[in-house]
Amino acid sequence: MASPKSRKEVLIDQLVAVFRARGYEGATLTQLAKATGLGKASLYHHFPGGKAEMASVLLRHAVAELQQKAFRHLTTKRDPLVRITNFIAGFDDYAEQGNTHCLVAVLAQGSAAETHGSHIAQQFQDWQASIAQVFEESGMKPKKAKRAAASLLSELYGSLLLAKLNNDPSVFQRAVKRLTKTYSAQ
Amino acid sequence: MASPKSRKEVLIDQLVAVFRARGYEGATLTQLAKATGLGKASLYHHFPGGKAEMASVLLRHAVAELQQKAFRHLTTKRDPLVRITNFIAGFDDYAEQGNTHCLVAVLAQGSAAETHGSHIAQQFQDWQASIAQVFEESGMKPKKAKRAAASLLSELYGSLLLAKLNNDPSVFQRAVKRLTKTYSAQ
C-alpha cells in the first residue's frame, strides 16, 4: 500500500534519522553525508542553504507527516472518542512505538530553537486547540477540554521522552495502551 | 536560609544554565567562558578534562540537586500521599516553575547520550522505583504502583517539555497544580 518513495523522500528520511538521534548541532555534515551515502558537496546540491535549509525542510516534512499520520484523525466525521483513539494510534505510528524521537521536539531545543521556536510553538498551540475541539464535542466545557488536551499531549510527549531516558520503548507503549483505554472506555 | 554558595558552586550554576539552554553540543567553550566571566584557559584550570568533564560534574550535581529538592521527600516517614505532593512541589522548585529544563534530560540527548545514557537510564529506573514504593505503601498493588509512577514522571517531564515547545511555562504550572490536587485529594 505504501506509495513508492521518491529519491528526495528517501534522502529526507535518511537525514531525519540523523537529526532525530543527534539533535541539530550534533548532526554534522560528515554524519549526514555518511547516512545518505553522498559526499558533502552533493548534499549542498540538494540543499544549497546547508544545514539550516535541511532543518527547515525536515521540520516542514515532520509536521506534514504528523498531520497525515496523527492529527488528521481529529477532524474526521467520526465519533469524538474514536477520533481521539485514532489520533493516539497515529502518533504511536509516527513515534515508531517509542523507538524514535519527534523531530519537531528535537528542533525546539538548542540553537535551532532560535530559528524555529516560535513556529513550533504556534504549531503546538494549533494542535492543542485541535484536540481540545474534539473534547468539547465529546461534551466537555471549553476550559476543561483545553486542559484535557494539554494533558494528553503531555502524556504522549512525556512518555516518549521517558522511554528515551529509561532506554526502554515499552514506557511509551504502555502509555499509549493506557491512554487508548481511557478514551475508548465509556 | 540559603547557605552561601562556594565559588565552585556559583561556577557550576553558571555552567549549568548554558548546558540547560543549549544542550551539550550547543554549549561552546566561548559561551561557557562568557557565562562565567572567565577565559577559556581558566575553565580548563577548573575542569582539566574540558567539556566532557564539565558535563560529568554537572550531571552529578543535577542528580544531587534533584535528590535534595524533590526525590528526598519520597523516603520520609510522612503519609504516602503527602510524600508524593512534597515530591511534586520539590520538582516544581527544581524546574523553576517550568522556566527551565532538567539537565539530566538534556544530557540524555545528542552525543552526550553515548557517554551518560546508561547511567541516566539507571537513575530514572531508581527514581521510578522510589515513587512506586510510595504508591504501594498507599495501598496500590505493585504492578499498578509501577505504572502510576511511570505516569507521574511522564506527566512532569512531558508538561515541562511541552512548556518549552509551547513557549509557555504555565503549561507546566497547571500540570503541577492538577497533579498536586489529584494526589492530595484522598
Place this chain on the structure above:
DNA sequence: GTCTATATAATGATAGAC
C-alpha cells in the same frame, strides 16, 4: 587562578572537474 596567545582538529561551506 587568570590571562594572552597559539596550536590542533573539526565543522560548515565552495570551486571546479567529470
Place this chain on the structure above:
DNA sequence: GTCTATCATTATATAGAC
C-alpha cells in the same frame, strides 16, 4: 548529480607569562 580537493571559520585544547 556526484566527486575530490580545498577554504574559511569555529571548536576544543594547551603553553607559558603573570
